[in-house]
Amino acid sequence: MKRLDTGSAEFEAGFVALLADRETESGRVDKPVAAILEDVRTRGDAAVCELTSKFDRLPLTPDRLRISAEEIDAETAKVPQDQIDALNVAASRIEAFHRAQLPKDMEFTDADGVTLGQRWNALDAVGLYVPGGKAAYPSSVLMNAIPAHVAGVERLAMCVPTPDGVLNPLVLAAAKRSGVTEIYRIGGAQAVGAMAYGTETIRPVDRIVGPGNAYVAEAKRQVFGRVGIDSIAGPSEVVVVADNQNNPRLVALDLMAQAEHDELAQSILITNDTAFGEAVAAAVETELKTLTRSAIASASWRDFGAIITVANWDEAAKLVDRIAPEHLELMLDDPKSVFAKVRHAGAAFLGRFCPEAVGDYVGGPNHVLPTSRTARFASGLSVYDFLKRTTYIAADREALEKIGPAGVTLANAEGLEAHALSISARLGNS
Amino acid sequence: MKRLDTGSAEFEAGFVALLADRETESGRVDKPVAAILEDVRTRGDAAVCELTSKFDRLPLTPDRLRISAEEIDAETAKVPQDQIDALNVAASRIEAFHRAQLPKDMEFTDADGVTLGQRWNALDAVGLYVPGGKAAYPSSVLMNAIPAHVAGVERLAMCVPTPDGVLNPLVLAAAKRSGVTEIYRIGGAQAVGAMAYGTETIRPVDRIVGPGNAYVAEAKRQVFGRVGIDSIAGPSEVVVVADNQNNPRLVALDLMAQAEHDELAQSILITNDTAFGEAVAAAVETELKTLTRSAIASASWRDFGAIITVANWDEAAKLVDRIAPEHLELMLDDPKSVFAKVRHAGAAFLGRFCPEAVGDYVGGPNHVLPTSRTARFASGLSVYDFLKRTTYIAADREALEKIGPAGVTLANAEGLEAHALSISARLGNS
Missing domain, CATH: 3.40.50.1980 (Nitrogenase molybdenum iron protein domain)
Known part of the structure; x- marks a missing residue:
């Protein structure tokens, strides 16, 4: 586990190394x-x-x-009832969120009389x-x-x-x-x-x-x-931003919930209190003694874990954007104000009672998320992955008279004569 | 150019060949x-x-x-004013459509007191x-x-x-x-x-x-x-669905506007009147005599062009879905009723005065579209390609008490103890 402090002269080099550490070559298969x-x-x-x-x-x-x-x-008859019940809670909540996510078709007619739209299927x-x-x-x-x-x-x-x-x-x-x-x-x-x-x-x-x-x-x-x-998932990561009003053990468990996935998983704590960071580090050691997946979690924490001390939450938000983490927890009094400053994260968990594991199972939003800094340009799985759009244009003669000539000019400039003719012939100009 | 008729016994084999024809191996670079x-x-x-x-x-x-x-x-000072004007018409219309396409953020609090949302950046x-x-x-x-x-x-x-x-x-x-x-x-x-x-x-x-x-x-x-x-574009294609009330020359020009792009481009006419199809075929030959890009368009039409006769527009819509064309023109009296039956197309152009070239330049919707049957699962370029979503969950103790236990059950069923503990410890159960 690395200890970093934004106030230290070595911070930038250490932070860059933290981001680069897990870049692995995939095997040649x-x-x-x-x-x-x-x-x-x-x-x-x-x-x-x-x-x-x-x-x-x-x-x-x-x-x-x-x-x-x-x-x-x-086979399903063998599943204990409490697991079936839990599965139903999770499924219903995931359904509700993704139903709310469904996009609507769009259509409008503009001032030139052209009708434009897009339809989802x-x-x-x-x-x-x-x-x-x-x-x-x-x-x-x-x-x-x-x-x-x-x-x-x-x-x-x-x-x-x-x-x-x-x-x-x-x-x-x-x-x-x-x-x-x-x-x-x-x-x-x-x-x-x-x-x-x-x-x-x-x-x-x-x-x-x-x-x-x-x-x-x-x-x-x-x-x-x-x-x-879908996107090819890399190793998973969490950034927990926490002030010293949190129970160190809860923060430690959240970090370990990520670390227990995989030796390449990465758990990072960002805090404004170095002493609190040390309390969390100690709590991690305590938990690692008893966790069933301790071997995996220990390796992940040892190789890729980090505790970063920042001067304030603005600094934290800037670091979060540079990490672009898959998961972001904001265990703060006013998580929304910090969340408003973050641009790059796959999924966020706001407040002291919202561990990332809620999102893995029963929150509702998807747990298939962009890993390894790809939250800079990618999003979690969603209904959009299973829909596609058809855009459309409807024009009558009057509308084509208005917008067509510019199309003819551009088609000719690009040397595409049939493109130009397909418009101009309709307007009786060729 | 292939002539196919859905009423013929050879139709299915010919249609399958039409779809398979352009499957090319990309070079090894x-x-x-x-x-x-x-x-x-x-x-x-x-x-x-x-x-x-x-x-x-x-x-x-x-x-x-x-x-x-x-x-x-x-350099831009060298561009003729009519081209600058045309560029401005096109740019303004493209801007307007894509602005209308911008998605809205979403947030709601559900019956369990959990706040869920997604934010676009x-x-x-x-x-x-x-x-x-x-x-x-x-x-x-x-x-x-x-x-x-x-x-x-x-x-x-x-x-x-x-x-x-x-x-x-x-x-x-x-x-x-x-x-x-x-x-x-x-x-x-x-x-x-x-x-x-x-x-x-x-x-x-x-x-x-x-x-x-x-x-x-x-x-x-x-x-x-x-x-x-973005997606890797393959050769381009158009399907024109047209009745015999159209001017054959206009249909021919639309087919050639696609064919002049590339020898691998594909232009397909679907009509309910074989004689009209032949009139279009004749008009294509006439246009090919004078088009500046005749060599390219001729090769494309010869190798991949097709005229398909159908019994009715329902049959046409079914064939369109099997082709899943990049571009679809519906030159019919009631194009919307046929469009309503189509599921797979990149972009559609409705009516007798809306050639595909309008969409290439001045329509407004994007002309970067899914090619080579990928409209089955892909969409045209859009604002979505330059945005990503962060989903979020906010829960307080009361909300976690409601949804947390199911999460604990599932985490334990999956053997992820730290996941389970991160929830149960917050509820004072471990």
Whole structure:
């Protein structure tokens, strides 16, 4: 863990190093992934079944690719009722937020008599990738599937690998609750290929979303263009801005909630009180003694954690913008006034009773967020990812007479004669 | 040009071939591009100057990378007044449409007492790539720069190669009119690298947009993640849906306006009258005799053009959705009723007096649109490309008491103990 103070001469160098630290080269898996995609594209189901047998130790035939409704019901029946209840609370709140997010169509007629508009339509079909094994988070299923469902996507296909054939009941329950229409027991680049190109059994989709390992990320990169993809997530981070009126243990737990995700996760505390920062550092050490994921959280905190002392909250807001964190907590008396000064953050959590974990599960806004400084230009997953716009123009002769001549001039200046003629001939000028 | 009829037994095979025809493999330029990017990243201005000397035959020093305000003024003074006037008409209309497109922030407090919201912020800095030579379209400068300016982007850097040092006055005039804040006389992968990584002279940007050749497209692909990029444009297409009440020559000109762009462009007429289709085919042949870009338009029409006869407009709307065209013209008595049935199109042009060329220049909506069937999942360029959302949650103790327990249950189910503790400790339960 690094200690930095904006009042120190070494601050700038230390802060720049903090931002650069986690820039890692992704592994080179482009060639094996290209081979898998080509295999799936040309041989379809047969390739998918062979690859699943090889990578997931699961012999499959095409008729068993899809997890049946009976299997789903049998598995979800195993989920304890309190988890089902919690899933419903989360799903309902995520639904409500994303419904509020739905954009409206727009149309107006301007002074020249031209009618202009834009109309939103849902994608026809979306593919949702869900990692298998330990990285299978039911909350991620909710966060990826519900916005698509709310947007109006009719076909929502999910792929989840089931190594050795083991199904994850809570993941299946989350899929069922979120409007997923079909689930396939496949993973890796072969699942991405199946969703992008289609096979005899799996119809192709228009966009693929959801987290995955390096192979899945590279496969999404390679099929991009044929289908849409979501952004490739990097390691996760949180910035907690806290004054000394907070309980150090609560701040420490929030920092550790980020750190326990991944050794590459980054947790940063910004405070205006060095002594408070030290109290938090001590509380972190205490918590690390007992946390079940202590090994991961310790490594993350040791390598990428930081406590930064600032002179005031304006300075804090400026640092936040330079970090452009995925998650921002403002544990202050007046969090809104500081939040108003921040431009770059994926999601913000305001007040002393709003830990980031609320946003992971039950807040309502999406937890799929821009990581690794990409909040400078990117946003969290939303209904917008599952909608697209068609703009339109309607003009009659009178309107074309008004705006057409300028178009003719520009078309001719660009040397595009047919463009110019298509307007001027309508006006009887050629 | 292909003739297809939905009433024929061969229709389906012919239509599928029509969609597949233009699927081309992009050239393999990933290695030379990677080398150029690495060179620019490590050596900055020196690399950019050397590469510009090599590729554009233009010896440069770092102090000459940027085109000065005096040069811009001197060049734009050469533009004829009618072109300046036309540029102003186009720019004002593009501004008005994109201003209407600006989304509003959202906030609400729900029944549990949780305040939820999302806030839009502009990107800090955007890089605009403009091709040099013949492909330099002033209208593209307007269409890329104005949405960024309207969104509130403060820094709008443009790179335009000037082979042999030749500047394009109308391109510079368009940049000046659109709020571009700085212009560099560089192009290719080296320009993309300079904007993504920054050099001693050129500060890095957050997102790079604008069309370019295969090297530029590959460079954007490689810097994606460090910065945002726009979609990679493929060959362009139009579908014209027209009844026999239209002047065949006007329909022919609209088809040729698309075809004159590029040998890979695709122009498709859908009509309910085979004889009218033949009249349009004849009119195309007549126009091709005199068009200045006849060679390009002829090749495009010969290889990818099509006239499809349908039984009714419902059938037409279904075919449009399968094509998911970049541009859709509806030259019908009641274009709105057919448009209402279409889900997948980049931009639509309604009525007999609204050729697609209007949208290229003076309509107002953006002319940077999803090509090659990507309108299934993608949208045209817009203010959204230059904004990003921060979602937020505010909760007090009472609100956390209501929604927190479900979060604790799910966090524990996912094995994330610190997540659970960060909520339960605030509620005094751990």
